Amino acid sequence: MRSEEVRALLIVARIRNLTCEISGLLIHDHGRFWQYLEGPKWTVEQVFSSIERDYRHTNITIVESGEATARQFPDFEMGELDIATLPEDNPLRADFDALFGGGSHEAKFASAQRLTDHFSGV
Numbered sequence: 076m077r078s079e080e081v082r083a084l085l086i087v088a089r090i091r092n093l094t095c096e097i098s099g100l101l102i103h104d105h106g107r108f109w110q111y112l113e114g115p116k117w118t119v120e121q122v123f124s125s126i127e128r129d130y131r132h133t134n135i136t137i138v139e140s141g142e143a144t145a146r147q148f149p150d151f152e153m154g155e156l157d158i159a160t161l162p163e164d165n166p167l168r169a170d171f172d173a174l175f176g177g178g179s180h181e182a183k184f185a186s187a188q189r190l191t192d193h194f195s196g197v
């Protein structure tokens with residue numbers, strides 16, 4: 076997807092997420108997406124099933140799902156990071172690539188953590 080298509084997608088997604096009490100992150104790079112969704116279980120399921128049906132992408136993998144006692148990103152209707160906007164030597168580029176590689180679940184989890192820390196300002 077081109078960046079203007081991602082921008083259009085985010086406008087619709089953020090409005091619906093606000094209505095559905097969903098917050099989260101969308102990190103992307105040249106048509107690859109990593110997304111974190113949080114909110115009431117049934118609305119997350121509803122929105123996720125729309126995303127699954129969306130013709131604009133294929134090959135969805137759920138890395139992890141579960142229950143949480145508090146939100147990590149209550150202020151983001153859908154925070155966005157376009158990896159292509161980062162400097163070439165930013166280590167988050169390698170972390171993003173690692174999410175799509177053949178590494179262990181633990182290594183991917185650590186990469187995901189560093190990417191989400193970017194939003195928490197850690």
Ligand SMILES: Cc1cc2nc3c(=O)[nH]c(=O)nc-3n(C[C@H](O)[C@H](O)[C@H](O)COP(=O)(O)O)c2cc1C
Pocket residue numbers: 084087088089091092101108110122125126127129131132153
């Ligand atoms: C990578 C990707 C992420 C998306 N994330 C969201 C999202 O967080 N919330 C949302 O409402 N729609 C999101 N969408 C759009 C949905 O797939 C869908 O178009 C939209 O929710 C409208 O739902 P409907 O087609 O069932 O009416 C995303 C689409 C893509 C391709």
